[in-house]
Amino acid sequence: MTTITEKLELFEVFVRSKRGLDHKHVGSLHAEDHEQALEYARDCYTRRSEGVSIWVVKSSDICASQEDDADCFYDPSDDKPYRHATYYVLPDPVNNM
Amino acid sequence: MTTSQEENFMRKISAEEKIEPKDWMPDAYRKNLIRQISQHAHSEVIGMQPEGNWLTRAPSLRRKAILLSKIQDEAGHGLYLYSACETLGISRSEMIEQLQSGAAKYSSIFNYPTLTWADVGAIGWLVDGAAIVNQVSLQRTSYGPYSRGMIRICKEESFHQRQGYEAMLALAKGSEGQKAMAQDALDRFYWPALMMFGPHDSESAHSQKSMEWKIKRETNDDLRQKFVDQTVKQIEVLGLEHPDKNITWNDERGHYDSSDLNWDEFWSVINGNGHCNRQRIEHHLAAHEEGEWVRDAITAYNEKKRAKKAQHAA
Ligand SMILES: [Fe+2]
Ligand SMILES: [Fe+2]
Numbered sequence: 198m199t200t201i202t203e204k205l206e207l208f209e210v211f212v213r214s215k216r217g218l219d220h221k222h223v224g225s226l227h228a229e230d231h232e233q234a235l236e237y238a239r240d241c242y243t244r245r246s247e248g249v250s251i252w253v254v255k256s257s258d259i260c261a262s263q264e265d266d267a268d269c270f271y272d273p274s275d276d277k278p279y280r281h282a283t284y285y286v287l288p289d290p291v292n293n294m
Numbered sequence: 295m296t297t298s299q300e301e302n303f304m305r306k307i308s309a310e311e312k313i314e315p316k317d318w319m320p321d322a323y324r325k326n327l328i329r330q331i332s333q334h335a336h337s338e339v340i341g342m343q344p345e346g347n348w349l350t351r352a353p354s355l356r357r358k359a360i361l362l363s364k365i366q367d368e369a370g371h372g373l374y375l376y377s378a379c380e381t382l383g384i385s386r387s388e389m390i391e392q393l394q395s396g397a398a399k400y401s402s403i404f405n406y407p408t409l410t411w412a413d414v415g416a417i418g419w420l421v422d423g424a425a426i427v428n429q430v431s432l433q434r435t436s437y438g439p440y441s442r443g444m445i446r447i448c449k450e451e452s453f454h455q456r457q458g459y460e461a462m463l464a465l466a467k468g469s470e471g472q473k474a475m476a477q478d479a480l481d482r483f484y485w486p487a488l489m490m491f492g493p494h495d496s497e498s499a500h501s502q503k504s505m506e507w508k509i510k511r512e513t514n515d516d517l518r519q520k521f522v523d524q525t526v527k528q529i530e531v532l533g534l535e536h537p538d539k540n541i542t543w544n545d546e547r548g549h550y551d552s553s554d555l556n557w558d559e560f561w562s563v564i565n566g567n568g569h570c571n572r573q574r575i576e577h578h579l580a581a582h583e584e585g586e587w588v589r590d591a592i593t594a595y596n597e598k599k600r601a602k603k604a605q606h607a608a
């Protein structure tokens with residue numbers, strides 16, 4: 198037996214809490230299509246004025262890196278401390294730059 | 295355009311709300327933003343050339359690695375800004391074409407040559423320093439994607455200025471010859487760095503509307519004053535001579551008074567007569583053309599992949 202959620206698509210929901218800020222991932226939900234997903238997301242994730250704008254994206258459209266591969270996928274550049282402002286020791290009177 | 299759209303737009307502006315790509319906005323606002331953001335993006339990209347000139351001749355492996363990282367950041371800044379500008383409906387290739395044809399400008403500072411290693415230090419310290427003053431102010435710009443881009447960029451800029459100052463400090467505390475080299479770089483880059491803030495407010499064609507729409511948050515002259523003020527102490531700590539003999543603290547204003555700039559030079563460089571204007575664009579064109587095969591390869595790869603997928607599906 199297929200359950201209803203198996204017939205529906207999974208969507209990821211992103212909410213912008215305030216104009217000017219980035220959209221943040223808040224969760225996911227099942228819906229028939231984009232339009233429905235938007236409405237469900239509004240009902241589900243923005244009941245207490247959490248947001249001013251919502252994005253919904255089909256979960257299957259998201260291509261994600263694997264956290265387990267983080268070490269080889271990202272080079273954290275730990276061997277390049279000079280990329281950080283704090284690496285440079287400057288005299289006190291000008292240290293605020 | 296209806297009045298209510300325009301009113302709604304102005305209401306957001308006065309309430310300090312950001313304008314986002316899908317919001318209605320006046321055509322002139324869009325145009326003004328495209329001009330400013332693309333000019334900013336072009337500056338990041340062209341700005342890699344004067345510094346790149348010293349990459350293979352950096353005095354140590356450490357300095358070379360630092361410079362390479364900084365230049366890499368600038369390429370990234372160009373990318374953030376081109377992307378922000380694309381949200382306004384102009385394509386990347388249109389922008390590049392406008393840069394190469396001269397229709398779009400970039401900051402005049404990059405038309406000055408880097409004659410010695412000290413120039414690299416002076417650029418990080420003064421040129422990035424001036425850019426930071428401007429960019430900190432632009433974090434509050436009214437266009438959302440531009441504002442978020444500025445916040446990201448400002449986080450990365452502090453390292454640029456500090457590495458430049460550190461390099462200057464090493465020279466200023468070094469041999470007589472090194473100190474002289476640092477002084478010479480300061481003397482040559484100080485004035486053009488001040489010009490980066492643009493003409494006096496009274497002469498600035500786009501200033502008033504930009505301020506009204508909160509694209510710009512502070513005037514050219516106010517930002518320049520900030521930079522003048524903060525630089526005095528920095529020159530003193532280096533033990534170098536201030537290039538402006540008229541610099542004096544004004545107690546009443548709470549700011550330094552300084553000499554006026556050579557505006558003839560400013561306009562002349564903007565209009566194409568700087569030392570390096572032609573070289574910068576020629577280099578950009580050459581690099582762009584030499585990169586053609588990379589873009590072709592990407593397209594070919596995409597087509598190949600698509601064909602493979604279609605075959606599988608069939
Ligand atoms: Fe910059
Ligand atoms: Fe930059």
Ligand SMILES: [Fe+2]
Nearest residue numbers: 368422451454
């Ligand atoms: Fe920079």
